[in-house]
Amino acid sequence: MAVKAYPALLRTGFAAAVAYRAEFLIWMFSTNMPLIMLALWAAVARNGPVGPYTQRGFVAYYLATLLVRLMSGAWVVWELTMEIRQGTLALRLLRPLHPLVAYSAENLAALPLRGVIALPVVGILLWSARAHLGHDPFLWAIFPVAMLGAWLLTFLVMAIIGTLALFLESATSLFEAWLGISAVLSGYLIPLDLFPHAVQRVALVLPFRFLLSFPVELILGKPARGDALLLLAAQWGYVLLFLAVLSAVWRAGLRRYAAYGG
């Protein structure tokens, strides 16, 4: 059932994204933090490289970060908390399709349009920092898998916290806290290898890295092949873990759910 419906859901999701293209574009533009950080580090690196990064190295890092961020975006947490608060989740529950599956299709369907917007970023990346990109075809081969993993992790975390709105009033605040911590520990603000070693050691095993930094590291060709495979396994391990958490939270939440307003 879900398998048959999925392509149709993707098509309608894509159409919705195209219909609200101006709004969509503005949302994309508000992902500009990597460029701001780039301006800062470029100023620092004017007088010589910082750690392993030259000025061009920073350009490569932050453009890759921007690219991965644009291509792994989801927004299910906002929709889910709103629908729970307003009671419209009940309508979704009545359909013969799991609401989370429907959400995932809606979020996934925006990716092609996101890709179109991300194209200029790819262009600038290739044009200005080509020398800093990875050369190993093996790393490029696992990059799409890592990207999918990053998107799934983003979506699953959002879905888990969104589902928590069935228990908590302040689920969106919880998500903001997650955003703040993850901005620091996922490499979004600062490359993880510029942190002090103690912080690095913690950051490298937490799930945050696999949301963003790991695909970026693949683009830059940093890890050795063996390490890359290990990291990929860890990433998908987290995907499975979060999937299990989500299904547990979802089931427990639905048991106590009573739509507001009947």
Added chain:
Amino acid sequence: MKRLFAIVRAQLRASAALALQYRVEFVVEGALAVLWVGVTLIPILVVFGRTQVLAGWSFPEMLLVLGWFVALKGFLEGAVSPSLMNVIEHVRKGTLDFILLKPADAQLLVSIAKIEPWRVVDLAGALLIFVYAFHALGRVPSALDVAASLAMLVAALLVLYSISILVVSIAFIAVRVDNLLYLFQSVFDVARWPSTIFRGALAVVFTYLLPLALMTTYPALALLGKLTPATAFGSLLGTVAFAAFARLAWRASIGRYTSASS
């Protein structure tokens, strides 16, 4: 004039009382604000772990810029944005009519409709940052510097407010601009760095077109006693012109407004 103050006081008291009813949220949001101040600090700590001086700014001097940034962000997200988001909602639903019919200035009424008092945590954070920065600098600012800095702060608040009013004025023409306000909030993040780290076109944009330099860099320079009187008076004049322009734009868009209900 007296009547204006009475209106402002009553309105502010009402919105504060409304916000204070949600006590758990008060605590949660306060904790979040602390977290975000921390997230704002971390990049600076890492950068100055790598360098002593950045584009002529030492670590404590940079903290002053950051302090103003934290304070202004608190003002923007605690006092300006919530009210103006409300306006956009009113325009969409056609309920702005009720406000326009009231016998007081509509811009005043919509501007103070909603505040989030827990953002005072940001102000406290900013104050702590200032105290620490001057402790590290090993001196206290002179009374004149503080006065100059406060004058620049008033200018900064006025510019911030005027930009938001301009954004809302666009709401009368193109209704889906709640995300335009988000876009501005995200661009505002640039103001966490001194404007002098930017080079070329970006420097011009952030000084004149979108005067972020005025908002955080100039008040910080004033505290350090480094702001020239010419720059100070120039930016005060610019601010007044900008505010007048925003007021005119608001009047023009109110003139164009044709209620959604009829």
